[in-house]
Amino acid sequence: MVSESGPGRFYISRKISAGDWVWDKLTCIVCSSEIYEFETKIFCPYCGVPSHREHILEWVKIKGTCPNCNRKLSIRDLTPGG
Ligand SMILES: [Zn+2]
Numbered sequence: 001m002v003s004e005s006g007p008g009r010f011y012i013s014r015k016i017s018a019g020d021w022v023w024d025k026l027t028c029i030v031c032s033s034e035i036y037e038f039e040t041k042i043f044c045p046y047c048g049v050p051s052h053r054e055h056i057l058e059w060v061k062i063k064g065t066c067p068n069c070n071r072k073l074s075i076r077d078l079t080p081g082g
């Protein structure tokens with residue numbers, strides 16, 4: 001029987017490493033779940049908070065503000081050129 005419990009597991013859940021580089025996990029401000037590398041993300045232009053593209057667009061459509069810093073946002077602010 002091998003026990004997988006140990007302090008190392010918590011380290012791994014905080015930081016993900018791939019190749020040479022390490023990045024902090026990003027958490028979507030709207031749905032509070034992890035944003036994976038393959039998912040499209042948008043950062044608030046004011047406070048830099050990360051979120052899933054679809055989630056923040058939906059939020060801004062309804063609320064018109066950033067869920068984190070409450071600055072006024074428009075869809076156009078979040079999708080420049082698109
Ligand atoms: Zn989300």
Ligand SMILES: [Zn+2]
Pocket residue numbers: 044045046047048049066067068069070071
């Ligand atoms: Zn913000």
